[in-house]
Amino acid sequence: MRFLQPCAHGRGDGEEPEWPPSPLRVFQALVAAAAARWNERTRLEYAVPALEWLAKQPAPTVIASQGVPSGVKYRLYVPDNVADKVAKAWSGGNTSASIADSRTEKDVRPTHLIGKSDELPAVNYLYPIGDTDSEFATHKETLVTAARSVTHLGWGVDMVAGDARVLSEEEAANLTGERWRPAAGASTTQLRAPRAGTLNALAQKHEAFLNRLSADGFKPVPPLTVFDTVGYRRDTEPAAREWVAFRITSVDPDAPNPSFDTPAKCRDVAAWVRHATGEVCRNWPFPDFASFVHGHTESGSQTKGERADERFMYLPLPSIERRGDRGEHVGAIRRVLVAAPPGFGERIEWIRRRLPGQELVWDNRAQGLLNALPDSDWVLRRYTENAQTWSTVTPVIWPGHDDHNPEKAARLLRKAFVDAGFARAVVDAITELDWRPVGFRAGAELASRYALPDRLNGRRYHVRVRFAHPVRGPLAVGAGRYRGLGVFAAE
Structure with missing residues (x-):
């Protein structure tokens, strides 16, 4: 056509x-x-x-x-089907009656074809x-x-x-x-x-x-x-991950809900959620408990090969706070999200039914409780909506050494997106890609101040990316993407 x-x-x-x-x-x-x-x-x-x-x-x-939908609507005024009433008025001597007096507003938003x-x-x-x-x-x-x-x-x-x-x-x-x-x-x-x-x-x-x-x-x-x-x-759109989100509430119903400093506690909150997930998955009905829940084999070695990415991601979500005329500000951690690769929704449903009410434990003390978070939560939507432009709330850990070479750094960063499940065509079509030690959002700390998970070491930067087409979150890339680092929020 x-x-x-x-x-x-x-x-x-x-x-x-x-x-x-x-x-x-x-x-x-x-x-x-x-x-x-x-x-x-x-x-x-x-x-x-x-x-x-x-x-x-x-x-x-x-x-x-x-096809690009128009960002601005225009309005038409369509005459109502009242010609019989107007004609009757005319026959009665009311020559001022007009069809133009009965019109319906119709807003039009065309798609521009390129x-x-x-x-x-x-x-x-x-x-x-x-x-x-x-x-x-x-x-x-x-x-x-x-x-x-x-x-x-x-x-x-x-x-x-x-x-x-x-x-x-x-x-x-x-x-x-x-x-x-x-x-x-x-x-x-x-x-x-x-x-x-x-x-x-x-x-x-x-x-x-x-x-x-x-x-x-x-x-x-x-x-x-x-x-x-x-x-x-x-073909240039990645499949979105399956996910479930929770709010962290206080163990004591009379105490205020806890919050955790993002640079210092991001990796720890991710570890607490992973531990809680492991506890509720002891009767896991699927054949890949160790690799999917913990990211390693039954013997404890790192999962490798084509199925290495078939595992849960534990993503603490720093609050994105509106501060009047000063815009948005990245705050403390009060929410968490667990994500799985596309096609593994049954595993997400398994933990969706079992994680609410579970304690986040550290040093034999409960740090908080997990409670179901509605999909309509404003902060959660900033991490899961459909958007073209995204920037980090926690820095991306480079999947290699860039030798302080910008061209090599760009290649490593694009590789990080491919490793995170993005098709090569999607990554090649990225229109803007920028990185720096300083955050692109108010409240984001220097990338070097974020505590790293155990056995992870590498250069880390805050990143801003603009895709050719909108991409749906959650979005996390880099070597720390399973444990709370390299998390993006939509701009």
Whole structure:
């Protein structure tokens, strides 16, 4: 679908701009185009077998020009459908009545499409076809004709030129644009997609629209409910980690909740949480207790190899305090977060049910209690939201020696992001990367003042990074990322 103008107005759930256009939106456009192409505006018949076949296919890979939602809305005033009332007023002699007096405000926030200067922006939907797929061969001509009959995708102003054809794997790989693939996890963009029964539901909705007015009055047209919701993620977007967060409260209900100095106690709070997690996981139903909970093998040696990153991260969260006109300030530790790699949500659920009420113990004394923290907590959201720009609240420990060479330091820092699970494409696309001993946030101490976990030694810096696309937290990198060092908060 090639857009004839550099903007799109389609909206998804919550009236938010939708980009790329969902597979369901394209399917609906194909249905409408087929009805017009074969002049079946009341009841669709000719293209039904082909469209039903398409609806049953797995969600496609989407390759789209970059879309940037407008940061500023503009307002339209749409006349209400009151012409009958105005005409009645006119017939009664009230010539001052006007349709313009009855208008509804409509705020518009388009998506601006960015593509090559020598071609129009486009979005492609790739469905894999087997070499021996005889059913597709039966429907190919119908689908191609319907696609070439599509003229709009979104609002009436969103004019497009549609097309369909069979590509080889090599030709598909050469298509330009951002690649969106179906993916699981909380960090995905949710898009609607057709499924078996969607075409029939669309036909029923259309019939209800045609018969909305009758002798019995007006019957509202019910919304479409027969579709799937599929998570999509760009190739340049990392999958977000699974996590659970807790507030540290006092053991004595009459005493104030404790707080811990971030530079001096960050590593200790992480160690206390790891110990508490180990205690509640003694009947761990999964096969990797030692490596996942403690980060070492049953014999005590460090976990290495491809599965070395399959372990919990224990991240104390320094408070981010608002201080009036002085902006935000990094404070003491009152919250903690335990994170796991993408796809290990069942392990997070295991400790989510068991860690609340557990004591954080040091030197045989309880330092505090863990209590569940709601996801809506303002400070927690600064660590877990979706943002392009992030900066550290605890310094990053370099994964090697930079020999005071800025170029080598930059390579080491990018390596730290790759080691933390970011795809190389995401790291290569970083637009800004800066580091220094002094914090980028008020309240952050010199990097050298943060106590290091045992057996960790290396240069450490505060870091500020801007990604090409928003990245969802929690975000921690560097050699100390499992024990509270190298933690970022969103700016």
